[in-house]
Amino acid sequence: MRRLLDGIYRGAGWAAGVFMVGTLAMVLAGVLGRVMDFHLRGTDSYAGFCMAASFFLALAHTFVKGEHIRVSLVLQQLRPKTLRVVEIACHLLGATLAWVLTWFSARLVWQSHVLNDVSQGMDATPLWVPQIAMAVGAAVLAIAVTDRLWGVLSKPDWQPPHSETAFSE
Template structure:
């Protein structure tokens, strides 16, 4: 039950990131094509920048869980067994610490913006906590994903974010194609 809920949370965050990407595209096209036609979107650049932050941060947990985050495995790829497992746990603990700290401070900042009635600056004055929700939510969901993965790996299982190594030349080519190399 909780596994399904967490996987759904990561997937919904990924879909929201995709929705913000589409919104950025539409706004940029309207801003670009609208200028010669006399169409003006007040604060369009501000809205695009808020959508960009929301897109980037909301997509983090889904990207992490899909094994698509950039991972430097120079050291760990040559290690196996219990040592590798311990290094994975240590890396997840450090990741949980950093992302947890970042998420906590983002939540505090967003809460303070709400509490002090901070408003955005520019043409469109809206409460500042509204555009801050995108990156704050993304960080909190990433922190949840990291803790979820830490619990999984501490339980003695292999990390779910790690893709299996290719065994044939075709699999190497397929992974290269999927990664965009």
């Protein structure tokens, strides 16, 4: 199970990287189009869609690698029992918020699909298509935070991961 979850987190990170390259490609296409006097419809919109997809898909990978902001200056001052309570409370709150975000993101995708909502740009892209990346990224983050919460609850001596040792190899 650990290998499967780590693979999902890693895959989401790679997908985020692909969408980051997509953002670059769309921006370059728009710039080159203006310089060479041709117009590619929707490049600005697609750059934004790719950027949002990159952001949401990178959330879980970044979380698992221990790269999210932690207030370690405060946490270092806590006693072990207090630190454990704080870690459990923070992970419980984080998991709850991530699952709520997942619910509303999936609901937004469904509503956009049912209502045939399209982008305001000249290309009129159905909005549920780029919104899928947000829902998937939120779901993978919710799984990652829940996974970490389980780790904190099941190991009394749990320590937060460092960038170099986050994935089990």
